[in-house]
Amino acid sequence: MAKWWLVFFLWLGGGQAWASEAAPAAADPVLEARMLKLTAELRCLVCQNQTIADSHAGLAVDLRNEVREMLRNGATDQQVLDFMTERYGDFVLYRPPVKTTTWLLWFGPAALLAGGLVTLGLVLRRRSRLDPAQFEADPAEPAGTATSSDPT
Numbered sequence: 001m002a003k004w005w006l007v008f009f010l011w012l013g014g015g016q017a018w019a020s021e022a023a024p025a026a027a028d029p030v031l032e033a034r035m036l037k038l039t040a041e042l043r044c045l046v047c048q049n050q051t052i053a054d055s056h057a058g059l060a061v062d063l064r065n066e067v068r069e070m071l072r073n074g075a076t077d078q079q080v081l082d083f084m085t086e087r088y089g090d091f092v093l094y095r096p097p098v099k100t101t102t103w104l105l106w107f108g109p110a111a112l113l114a115g116g117l118v119t120l121g122l123v124l125r126r127r128s129r130l131d132p133a134q135f136e137a138d139p140a141e142p143a144g145t146a147t148s149s150d151p152t
Contacts, residue, residue: 035068038080042067043092051094 036053042063044055052060052067063084070080081093090096098106 031068031071034071034077035064038067038071038077039064041081041094042084043094045088045092 039053040051042052044050044052044057044060044063046057046059047055050060052063067080067084070083075083084092090102096102096105
């Protein structure tokens with residue numbers, strides 16, 4: 001029986017001998033850092049809530065490889081961003097530029113918040129002017145329960 005235990009433990013430990021560290025995606029760590037910085041600014045077109053750097057979708061992997069290849073060929077960061085924007089539109093950028101086609105994106109949330117606050121203010125102002133008799137009375141308490149306003 002001891003022989004089987006020895007074989008079992010040797011088999012378990014033998015797997016570690018074949019394990020090795022993952023090879024880096026790029027031989028140049030500076031290039032890889034630039035690629036990661038750029039892909040962190042680009043939205044995954046499949047996931048839409050992740051960057052290309054974070055996504056595991058097939059298109060994101062292809063786009064990371066495309067960015068890496070463009071950088072290897074000497075493209076600047078701005079040229080890569082311009083290429084992606086030209087190909088996929090402003091939607092691919094996590095920080096799209098402020099222009100007439102993106103005004104709703106940039107100023108829409110503030111406009112909705114302002115409209116909601118104005119509406120809330122008007123409703124509260126209108127309700128404060130109403131006579132208390134116009135509001136519904138509080139529901140009657142069930143029989144047999146004492147309230148703090150009872151003299152008993």
